[in-house]
Amino acid sequence: MYLKPKKRLGQNFLVDKNIQRKLITAYELKASDCVLEIGAGYGELTMLIAHDAAFVYALEIDPALCKTLRDNTQGYANIKIINQDILRFNLRRYFGRLKNKIKVVGNIPYYITTPIIEHLLRYRDKIETIFITLQKEFAKRITAHPGSGDYSSFSCFVQYYSISGILFFIKKTSFSPIPKVDSCVVELKIREKPAVQVKNEKLFFRIIRSAFNQKRKTLRNSLDGVIPLRKLSRFFQVYNIDRHIRPEDLTLRDFANLANL
Numbered sequence: 169m170y171l172k173p174k175k176r177l178g179q180n181f182l183v184d185k186n187i188q189r190k191l192i193t194a195y196e197l198k199a200s201d202c203v204l205e206i207g208a209g210y211g212e213l214t215m216l217i218a219h220d221a222a223f224v225y226a227l228e229i230d231p232a233l234c235k236t237l238r239d240n241t242q243g244y245a246n247i248k249i250i251n252q253d254i255l256r257f258n259l260r261r262y263f264g265r266l267k268n269k270i271k272v273v274g275n276i277p278y279y280i281t282t283p284i285i286e287h288l289l290r291y292r293d294k295i296e297t298i299f300i301t302l303q304k305e306f307a308k309r310i311t312a313h314p315g316s317g318d319y320s321s322f323s324c325f326v327q328y329y330s331i332s333g334i335l336f337f338i339k340k341t342s343f344s345p346i347p348k349v350d351s352c353v354v355e356l357k358i359r360e361k362p363a364v365q366v367k368n369e370k371l372f373f374r375i376i377r378s379a380f381n382q383k384r385k386t387l388r389n390s391l392d393g394v395i396p397l398r399k400l401s402r403f404f405q406v407y408n409i410d411r412h413i414r415p416e417d418l419t420l421r422d423f424a425n426l427a428n429l
């Protein structure tokens with residue numbers, strides 16, 4: 169049974185079977201894998217995952233959809249459907265005792281992409297890899313490197329904890345109803361240790377956020393009031409950095425050096 173899609177829950181279902189298969193290949197599932205799927209919808213991907221993995225926890229916020237999802241996945245002993253909001257889902261409660269790290273997959277609603285990634289990264293010690301399908305523009309932001317117009321404080325945040333990359337693009341016509349924009353599949357491979365050594369993470373992220381708040385300004389101007397000028401001058405001098413540099417040209421290592429100094 170098909171229900172009227174709820175726009176407010178980002179219900180654009182992936183109906184292209186080739187892309188579904190392509191996603192399963194990209195997940196590189198092993199028979200021992202435990203998978204958390206965010207927003208399982210009608211469960212088409214869930215069932216494909218269940219064929220290759222040990223167990224799937226399928227999260228779905230919409231109670232009406234959950235009912236259909238339960239009917240569709242009947243007979244799969246390795247699928248557990250949970251009617252919950254991912255943002256309230258405590259991964260430690262479910263996966264805290266597992267010896268192996270889990271994989272997280274999801275064709276996630278665009279409107280809560282940022283909070284979902286932030287939420288997942290809080291449990292990074294339990295996660296091996298995150299595969300998410302999201303809006304193309306957002307995917308570019310997450311995976312952008314210094315010098316690119318898409319590089320942002322969120323790119324830094326995500327890349328500090330993971331190695332991120334775009335796997336492939338998905339045309340909007342692969343979904344029903346057809347969304348306004350094309351999508352991308354992004355892989356976030358959680359790092360064993362953050363990308364750079366930082367003495368004070370709070371300060372490190374405060375500097376990054378402040379720097380990108382005023383992206384068009386030079387670093388010196390955007391950090392005015394955040395870091396004393398004499399410290400900033402010392403940073404330029406010690407690390408041989410042009411004092412007119414803009415925030416988007418600094419690497420994670422540069423931000424770490426600045427915070428540590």
Ligand code: SAM
Pocket residue numbers: 177178179180181182183206207208209210211213227228229230233252253254255275276277280
């Ligand atoms: N996985 C299905 C597919 O690929 O066709 C559905 C994808 S659809 C883009 C997003 C799904 O996430 C919807 O089923 C929606 O109800 C669900 N969803 C929306 N917000 C959610 C949240 N906060 N927590 C869990 N699921 C959510």
